[in-house]
Amino acid sequence: MKKIIAGIAALVVAGVGAGIGIAQTQSSSAGASSASSFSALSSSGVSGNVSSVQQSMLSDLAGPAQAAQAKQLFVGSGNTKDYSISATKDSSGGFCVDGSYIAACLDQFPKSGVVYRTAMNTDGAVTSTSKQLISGVVSDQVTSLSAQIGSQLVPITIQNGAFVYVASAPGVWVDQLVATNADGSTANIAISDPNRPTS
């Protein structure tokens, strides 16, 4: 039922968009990489031990049959020990990801090869002890990822194409993500986080 409602709403929203002249067509962009460049989902070495919560969300996003094939990509440790990310292929050739502060279905990666969400490390109200959290997935083209904070580069661990970054302390804010590709090129992704106080 939920999917039906979501579908109806999507169609209605699409209708509204069309009514005001916003193009609705989908097309490919140069440099974007397809979901097939996310090989972790095809790897037999990646665990299928997905939590029931993520299984449920992926079922809503991609359907129960696809959710049954989900893989657990990221299991945190250290300051990310409470966080995890799973993903599964969807029926349209893309994939869906769900986990700590991220849920999305993608047909393709952006040119940077990084899909991410900014949040804080709390499910409740933001407090003075809350820290910035960025979670996401990267395409196969990305070999390493760092968080640039001022002039400092902090490496981010990528596990099976997924990552969770938690700031080392409250008030530490990422200015940009720096993704390094297999060919040696880099992509700088500016982070605009409305949780960050404006000075």
Next chain:
Amino acid sequence: MGLALAVLSVIALTAVASAIASTSVYTYLGPAGTAWNQTIYQGPDTFGARYYNRVYMALDPLAVGEMCLRYHRSDLSYTAWQCQAFADIYDGTNPFYATNSSGGRLTQDPAKAQCKFYDEGGGSNEGASNVTCQTTVGLP
């Protein structure tokens, strides 16, 4: 433009409500807004004590920006913004679900939701994107 958008929003709301009137789950679309070049559309400020768990954006192939959602709670505190950037992804954030640390739906009930959309734009003919908050009441 504004009037046309309002009329369309009413039509949209009516269509959704009619489609699901026979169930105990009701879905409402909130007011729609438009983010232009380098501007932020933010809304709604108040929607009543409902519970919003997703937001939609129109599928603008030129859009490069960010979609955000947070909840204002009854004690006047609020959750963190959750934002997902997008660029040349057309359905990656649609719908946009707020999730908790476990990957389940982040819900705050009763609460008011607030969505935010930032459109980077790029040229004089780019960057117009429609966005709307959707609320669902009665989810188990």
